[in-house]
Amino acid sequence: EAGVAQSPRYKIIEKRQSVAFWCNPISGHATLYWYQQILGQGPKLLIQFQNNGVVDDSQLPKDRFSAERLKGVDSTLKIQPAKLEDSAVYLCASSPSxxxxxxxxxxTRLTVL
Amino acid sequence: DQQVKQNSPSLSVQEGRISILNCDYTNSMFDYFLWYKKYPAEGPTFLISISSIKDKNEDGRFTVFLNKSAKHLSLHIVPSQPGDSAVYFCAAGRISSGSARQLTFGSGTQLTVLP
Structure with missing residues (x-):
């Protein structure tokens, strides 16, 4: 069984630029999560989807971050514009309903310069 | 407000000995606990879990103990092997909305097993 796929694996951008990350969950998993992991810390939940609906986005900085999960499968997380403090690893996870x-x-390891 | 705490950033043990990793939590709503293992440049990998209705769960060399009254859980690895060297994250789960679960993670403990 294929695992959760993410791309790109690494991204370096200048501050104020935009960036997008892609995630393909395990086949059949209805719930999809995006986490931000800053160096030295544990993963922090940004947004949770159940199929193509948002369950919780209370920790998502909505002025610059957005996410969508069209058709309830793949998901994209976008940052626009990026700030230095957005440098982190962005993790996607999935689970069965x-x-x-x-x-x-x-x-995806993001470095903002 | 750190609801899940791993107070030891690092731990070193000799190969063949026992490794004990600790985790404390504050939220009584957590009803499910997991340990994840993470190697550099990889995502966290699920290791073992325990429901709040149990106090022990064992899987091969890995055993998780839960003390609900103390809001404390621990992961025991016996015997420790060099391949166990990784960062270990404790996570606590609760129902967030409908049947959807959410996890809160600790900050991790770097385990180094010395040959």
Whole structure:
């Protein structure tokens, strides 16, 4: 069974530029999560989708971050414009509907200069 | 407000000995707990979990203990192997909306197993 796929794996941008990350969850997993992991910290939830609907985006900085999950499968997370403090690893995870365990992709390491 | 805390940023043990990683939580609404292992440049990998109705769960060399009254859980690895060297994250789960679950993570403990 294929795991969670993410791309790109690495991205370097200048501050005020925009960037987008893509995630393809495990087939059949209804719930999809985006996390931000800053160096030395644990993953922090940004947004949670159930199929193509948003369950929780309370921790998403909506003035610059946006996310969508069209057709309830793939998802895209966008940052526009990026700030220095957005430098982090962005992790995507998925779980079956009602499942307790989340399965993570390899992450995208973003560096904002 | 850190709801899940891993107070030891690092731990070193000798190969073959026991590794004990600790985690404390504050929110009584958490009803499910997990440990993830993370290698550099990879995403966290699920290791073992425990429901709040249990106090112990074992899977091979890995055992998780839960003390609900103390809001404390621990991961025991016996015997420790060099390949176990990684960052270990404790996570606590609760129902957020409908049947959807949310996890809150600790800051991780770097385990180094010395040959």
């Amino acid at each position: 009602g499942g307790d365990t989340q399965y993570f992709g390899p992450g």
